[in-house]
Amino acid sequence: MLLRGGVSQSIQGAVFVARLGGFKPLYESHWDRRLIRRFRPEEYDLRWMGFDVPGNPWDVPALVFGHRLIYRTRVHVPAAAQGRGFSLHFSGTNWIASVFVNGKLAGTHKGVWVPWDMDISNLVEPGKVNEVAVAIKGTYYAFDAKQRPGGLKGEANTPLERKDNSMWVAPIYPSTKGDGDGYIYGIVNPVTLICAGRPYTDDVFVKPSVANKQLDAEVTVRNPDSREQSVEILCEAVNDRDGSVEHTLPPANLTVPAGATATAQVTGPWENPKLWWPVANPDLYRLRVTLRQNGKPVDVREQLFGFREVTLEGTGMLINGVRRNVWCWIDVGEIDHPEQWAQKWREQGNRFVRFAYGNSLTRFLKSREEQLEYHDRHGVAGRLCTMIDGMFISYRLMEEASEPAQEETTPQETAPQGSDKKAKGKKDQAKKEKRPKRARVPNKVIWDNFREHMEQVAKAYRNHPSVILYQIENELVYINGANRYGSDLDLIEAAMADVAEAGRKIDPTRPYTVGGAGDLSGRLEINAPHYPTALEDFYPENAYNTTRYSTKIERWPWDKKKPWQIGEDSYANHLAYGALVSGGEVYRSTQAAREAKAKYLRMLYGGYRWQGVSGFFPWDGLREFEDSKKMFSDLIAIPRKQTARLFGGRSNELLFKIMNDTLTRDPVTFEWSYAAGGKVLASDKKTLDIEPGFGVEQTLTMPAPAVTERLDGVLRLKVSQKTAPDYIDERSIPVLPAVQTLSVSGADVWVLDRKNAIVAFLESAGLKFQKINALDEIKGKAGLLLIGNDSLTAQEAYGRAMLAFAASGGSVICLEQDNPPAGAALPATVQTSTRMAGFVHSKMIGTPLMRDLGPDDLIDWAGDHPTAKNIHHAPSEGARTLAVSGSSLDMSPLIELPCGRGVIVLCQLRVGAKLGLEPAAGVLLRNLITCYGAYKPSDGVVALFSPDNKLLEGKVVATGVLTEKIQTLADGLDATKYRILVMDATPANLAVLAKTKSKAAAFEKAGGWIVLHGLTPQGVEDFNRFVDSDRIVRPYRAERCTLDNTQNRLAATLGTRDVALYAAEEIQRHHSEKWISPDVFSFVIDTPRDFAPFTLPPGAPDDPFAYKPTRDDKDPYNFVNGMLADDNWRYTRQIWIPEDGKPEDLVFKLRRPEMLDSVAVWNLDSYGTITKMALILDGAADPALVFDLPNETAVATAKLPKPLPVKQSIALRPLEWKLKGRRQKDGTEVRLAGINLVQFFRPED
Incomplete structure (x- = not known):
């Protein structure tokens, strides 16, 4: 509240409103065009009705399509106020407002939501009841009349749903980044009637200077009288915490003309003010401005401010002379009260915020004035966005x-x-x-309105210390301009720069930026792009040097001479970003994809922090993951490489950068240790002097022992400072064996190495080989052909020499090439590309090909970028993909192509170029030579018993393995003839198999495998008899399906993506999300520890095979489907909480006795949560366990003191819960508590 030597009265709540006649809607209802009628002239009379201010006319049927409204209220002004000044402070109106007091026009204002003031001193009559009326012309009058034939009148009945297809002349839509919803018109925020002095202080602009140790203030005084007035202005800085006057500026004198305003510059030194910093509970002042006449005060006004200065220096943005690099998530998540917002904001590591309409704080603090004061008082720094937004191309920026x-x-x-x-x-x-x-040319009406809007924003909010910079528009140039007026973009950039200058004339104390279009081609002081990341091929290297950009941002490259602040980045696409850095594991769940994206962001923003990027703002909220927390840490040790391995038997060096992003230059302690094999092999501890906002590089030197096999090790890092939380990190770094011996038994080795890159490696390992100078020299030869990196000519890469060599029984290992083989050189179609990768993921972990190598050992190899180059597209047939890359995992840097009795292996990983630099390169080359030097295609025979299943028969034959159909099952159990028996697992066949148990055991003992296809419930009894078990089966449902262990050799070249399949139907119209398919498999057998999916959940029919998905959150099997709300809310369950009693027990019926070791309940807090549960076994009177659950979307795991047998049922009894109090439109409370998932675990084997 602004105190102006008198009183202020809020005018909000119930007032009268009338819809002004004129343009009448064509339809009785804006959502039903069938109800058409003609309106009578008398309907244009004013009809007053009650209406709450602030309020939304679109919510009142009688006001829909009103477009022109009159608000009216009455205020009694005491006679004691005679001779005083009066003004109305509007915290927000939209669009054109005319103010009347006692029937007389006070003035008109045009604006979208931004606060403004109107002097009404000469219209108020003290001692009487005064009528205040505000006439509004709504957003209809901001339609661009030239957008469609028919002009403005043709837009009269444009419904809400059409606003995104409309053009505007003012910043109406979209408006999610500004003060509020620009489509809501009228009095959109509270109104305050202020009784002040006469004359009175109309405006105050406080301008602290930390560098100059000076406080300046522009004080604007309004004189409502008919004669000029002279005043003395006294400015005092009042400590907001205790009310004491800490500093007084020298007084200034000002003469104000009659009926006008005048501005005085009040200035004075201030040696030791308490500075406003972006910390909790910061120091604030109130500038108390007293106007005096004849030595007596006539008006007092106080303006909250913080002594804070923003400057730019090089690539940095400084607050009070200290560089402050900034970052934040899109929001903090849901909150229950305003104080929780700042608490969560800090806990999540945020350092900035985009002051924008629609974040969770706006649920409680409706106006931007309230929100910004909250941020001032909580030390939350951020960028202030205007209402100008072009992301939906809503403006005709140019005209003829x-x-x-x-x-x-x-x-x-x-x-x-x-x-x-x-x-x-x-x-x-x-x-x-x-x-x-x-x-x-630029559309004058629109650009005039944009400049005026920027001036209003700057004037309204320039005293808030939390506002560090202005974002004058969102994607107006970046999308609206570039996409529609590309050839005129230079003119649009210049026009937008003029908008910035209009604001700068009002407030020159802060930087001005745009949202997306860089620095407007050098016109602004900060380069602020949106989504600048280049093609994924260039990462992680491009994160550390940024020489490449997304196509659109290439117009606005960063010159490394000014701050670079990425206003929006890395929106959604969790699966793509996550797959790029983590491979196929992202397909396990939406949560796994989110976690992997957090890993991607840690890579990206770690690189940005390394190179001195001023700010980055991921358009996401992955705050719960460890990678996210470390990425946002004030203190951090950033690796130059995302992964690392050590050469065994020699000294190794790793490069890190230690960042100090605190506000203090206190000494920073950096300590680290590396341990492997139970011993600390190296460690160090240093005290570093690091200027805030900067970092220093540190080289870690660590000797590694000579090893004959992989030795896993851990690098532990700690960065500390006495006033900041410690940064602690652990990184897995193995020691890899030096390749000292290599041999290929029984085969000649031929080497084509025109770069002489691999010969020395082979010689040092003692491999005997013959060097050739051209591929035609191997004609008629056999053995192993090893082609060194970049050794093939274009003619050789497409010639037939390799193919002929392999077809005659030879093995070809072709390392990375500038001319990768394709076409006639290969036995199958494999498409080449110029793609490269820094992240490569093996699909052969656990096999001899990846001996001594782990899942991360093909990522970001030492030395220059990339790790793989000119990568082939994944083949669809005739080849095996051994490693993948790319965000869709559709590129194959390592491919095996069988060719008759021989094989061709294409390796576009830069093995040859990295020998001696990257330990994994030598190990992988060793494995390639070892595996394929002795390559022989399998000569085992599959016995196929499928007399009645032609589909199965066809699929087995299509694999290309040697197959022989047999007449009886007994024939297939001959280990001297067959390696594998594949049988159709019909009940009849299983009954026969159960009777040949002893012969089957002998077959298995001799190394044979039995593969059963299509086990059904009818055959499970004979199956159990055969394997001596008590398994049960159930139908496969719409549920999560993953590979339990992707490192099992049986899973070689397979991944979770190959089994996590989706249906064709969309979960929701116009969304790309698909339903999980229930048709991938037929039945499931109960081998996992979690047996909950084999129970009958609450509400399920007694017949476990009578399953019909409901595709909503009422499906009984949603309790046990493995899915979470992150996948979609329709996969979850909501429990009704009665008002007058406890909810029912959640009873899970068992189909057979089980041993229960522990329970996991995944809470879901959409509407409320269960916070305490009892575990009831077999209907017992006393619970086996009572356990607490988190009041959030998270999992609670409860372990029994010891495993207990359960025969019939497991019940979960809700004991306590907490509801959010959310209500439906009719006011009814939503009394629901959510459950994502329930799991029951057997004891571990």
């Missing part, structure tokens, strides 16, 4: 000039043959018709 730019001539069409003489004469001469060519 009124005067032609030049004259242009075009040939006139000639007359057709056979026409009359006059026409024929015309056709013989190619007449030229002149027509004006009109250039396009």
Whole structure:
């Protein structure tokens, strides 16, 4: 509240409103076009009705399509206020407002939501009841009348749903980044009637200077009288915490003309103010401005401010002379009260915020004035966005000039043959018709309104210390301009720079930025792009040097001379970002994809922090993950490489950068240790002097022992400072064996190595080989052909020499090439590309090909980028993908192509170039030579018993393995003839198999495998008899399906993506999300520890095979489907909490006795949560366990003191719960508590 030597009265709540006649809607209901009727003239009379201010006319049927409203209220002004000044402070209106007091016009204002003031001193009558009326012309009057035929009148009935297809002349839509919803019109925020002095202080702009140790204030005084007034201005800085006057500026004198305003510059030194810092509970002042006449005060106004200065220096943004690099998530998540917002904001590591309409704080603090004061008082720094937003292309930014730019001539069409003489004469001469060519110029109305809006924003909010910079628009140039007016973009950039200058004239104390269009081609002091990341191929390297950009941002590259602040980045696409850095594991769940994206962001923003990026703002909220927390840490040790391995038997060096992003230059302690094999092999501890906002590079030197096999190790890092939380990190770094011996038994080795990159490696390992100079030298030869990196000519890469060598029984290992093999050189179609990768993921972990290598050992190899180059597209047939890369995992840097009795292996990982630099390169080359030097195709035979299942028979034969159909099951159990028996697991066949148990055991003992296909409930009894178990089966449902262990050799070249399949139907119309398919498999057998999916959940039918998905959150099997609300809310369950009693027990019926070791309940807090549960076994009177659950979306695992047998049922009894109090539109409370998932675990084997 602004105190102006008198009183202020809030005018909000119930007032009268009338819809002003004029343009009448065509439809009785804006959502039902069938109800059409003609309106009678008398309906244009004003009809007053009650209405809450602030309020939304679109919510009141009688006001829909009103467009013009009159608000009216009455205020009694005491007679004691005679001789005083009066003003109305509007915290927000939209769009054109005219103010009347006692029937007389006080003035008109045009604006979208931004606060403003109106002097009404000469219209208020003290001692009487005064009527205040505000006439509003709504957003209809901001339609661009030229957008469609029919002009403005044709837009009268444009419904809410059409706003995103409309054009505007003011910043109406979209408006999610500004003060509020621009489509809501009228009095959108509270109104305050202020009784002040006469004259009175109309405006105060406080301008602290930390560098100059000075406080300046612009004080604007309004004189409502008919004669000029002279005043003395006294400014005092009052400590907001205790009310004491800490500093007084020298007084200033000002003469104000009659009925006008005048501004005084009040200035003075201040040596030791308490500075406002972006910390909790910061120091604030109130500038108390007293106007005096004849030595007596006539008006007092106080303005909250913080002594804070923003400057730019090089690539940095400084607060009070200290560099402050900034970052934040899109929001903090849901909150229950305002104080929780700042608490969560800090806990999540945020350092900035985009002050924008729609975040969780706006649920409690409706106006931007309230929100910004909250941020001032909580030390929350951020960027203030205006209402100007072009992300939906809502503006005609350019229009044809009124005067032609030049004259242009075009040939006139000639007359057709056979026409009359006059026409024929015309056709013989190619007449030229002149027509004006009109250039396009900026649309004056729109740009005038944008400049005016920026001026209003700057004036309204310039005293808030939390506002560090202005974002004058969101994607207006970046999308609206670039996508629609690309050829005029330079003019649009210049016009937008003028908008910034309009604001700067009002407030020159802060930087001005745009949202997306960089620095407007050098016109602004900060470069602020949106989504600048380049093609994924260039990462992680491009994060550390940023020489490449997304296509659109190439117009606005960062010159490394000014701050670079990425206003929006890395929106959604969890699966793509996550797959890039983590491979196929992201397909396990939405949560796994989110966690992997957090890993991607840690890579990206770690690189940005390394190179000195001023700010980055991921358009996401992955705050719960460890990678996210470390990425946002004030203190951090950033690795130059995302993964690392050590050479065994020699000294190794790793490079890190230690960042101090605190506000203090206190000494920073950096300590680290590396341990492997139970011993600390190296450690160090240093005290570093690091200027805030900067970092220092540190080289970690660590000797590694000579090893003969992989030795896993851990690097532990700690960065500390006495006033900041410690940064602690652990990184897995193995020691890899040096390749000292290599041999290929029984085969000649031929080496083509035109770069001489691998010969030395082979010789040092003692491999005997013959070097060749061209591929034609291997004609008629056999053995192993090893092609060194970049050794193939284009002719050889597409020639047939390799293919002929492999077809005759030879093995070819082709390392990375500038001319990768394709076409006639290969036995299958494999498409080449120029793609590269820093992240490569093996699909052969656990096999000899990846001996001594782990899942991360093909990522970001030492030395220069990339790790793999010119990568082939994943083949669809005739080859095996051994490693993948790319965000869709559709690129194959390592491919095996069987070729008759031989094989060709294409390795576009830069093995040859990295020998001696990257330990994994030598190990992988060793494994390639070892595995494929002795390559022989499998000669085992599959016995196929599928007399009645032709589909199965066809699929087995299509694999290409040697297959022999057998007449009886007994025939297939001959280990001297067959390696594998594949049988159709019909009940009849299983009954026969159960009777041949002893023969089957002998077959297995001799190394044979039995593969059962299509086990059904009818055959499970004989199956159990055969394997001596008590398994049960159930239908496969719409549920999560993953590979339990992707490192099992049986899973080689397979991943979770190969089994996590989706249906064709969308979960929701116009969304890309698909339903999990329930048709991938037929039945499931109970081998996992979690047996909950094999129970009958609450509400399920007694027949476990009578499953019909409901595709909503009422499906009984949603309790046990493995899915979470992150996947979609329809996969979860909601429990009704009665008002007058406890909810029912959640009873899970068992189909057979089990041993229960522990329970996991995954809470879901959409509406409320269960916070305490009892575990009831077999209906016992006393619970086996009572356990607490978190009041959030999280899992609670409860372990029994010892495993207990359960025969019939497990019940979960809700004991306590907490509801959020959310209500439906009719006011009914939503009394629901959510459950994502329930799991029951057997004891571990």
